[in-house]
Amino acid sequence: xxxxxxxxxxxxxxxxxxxxxxxxxxxxSIGIELNKKKPKDNGTNKILINILVGYSxxxxxxxxxxxxxxxxxxDTILPYHFGAMFCIFLLMILTSRTxxxxxxxxxxxxxxxxxxxxxxxxxxxxxxHIQPKLNEYIKRIE
Numbered sequence: 001x002x003x004x005x006x007x008x009x010x011x012x013x014x015x016x017x018x019x020x021x022x023x024x025x026x027x028x029s030i031g032i033e034l035n036k037k038k039p040k041d042n043g044t045n046k047i048l049i050n051i052l053v054g055y056s057x058x059x060x061x062x063x064x065x066x067x068x069x070x071x072x073x074x075d076t077i078l079p080y081h082f083g084a085m086f087c088i089f090l091l092m093i094l095t096s097r098t099x100x101x102x103x104x105x106x107x108x109x110x111x112x113x114x115x116x117x118x119x120x121x122x123x124x125x126x127x128x129h130i131q132p133k134l135n136e137y138i139k140r141i142e
Contacts, residue, residue, distance in 0.1 A: 006033055006138050010131040020060050023123060024088070028053045030095045033138060034102045049094065052087040059084040092120045099130075102137060 006029045031049040059080055066072045096116035103110045111133070119126025 003029075003033060003138060006030065006131075006134050008131075010127045021057055024053050024056055024060075024091070027088075027091050027095050027120070030134065031091075031098050033141065034098045036141065045094065045098070049091065052091040052094070056084045056087045056091070092117060096120055099134075099137075106137070106140065 006026075028049060031045060035045050035049075063072075063077065063081070066077065096113050096119075099116050100111065100113045116126075116130065119130045
């Protein structure tokens with residue numbers, strides 16, 4: 001699933017991002033696919049990525065259920081919301097570091113970590129810069 005998701009065009013991912021969870025799947029795909037090349041870091045990063053994406057996804061699903069059912073109480077959901085924000089922030093850092101490490105190992109044109117982080121954070125702009133690179137990297141891995 002991850003290779004198929006990363007081979008999509010930036011335009012397709014842009015429209016899918018309006019749902020919220022595809023953004024998390026995109027970050028998950030970057031982390032999993034680019035870490036396949038590095039066997040020594042693969043275990044730790046894979047577990048951490050699964051935890052971060054899992055918590056954020058479960059939170060988003062429950063938040064949407066609460067919003068649509070009309071039972072939303074910000075006093076009870078706010079700590080979980082901050083937890084999900086923290087997880088997504090860590091996931092953005094981890095995926096930008098993963099791309100930088102992959103570029104260093106492949107001796108390709110290196111992007112700056114901050115450039116990638118802000119490109120991932122401001123997804124609607126960064127997708128047009130990051131996704132074509134990722135398509136090329138996935139072709140190299142195969």
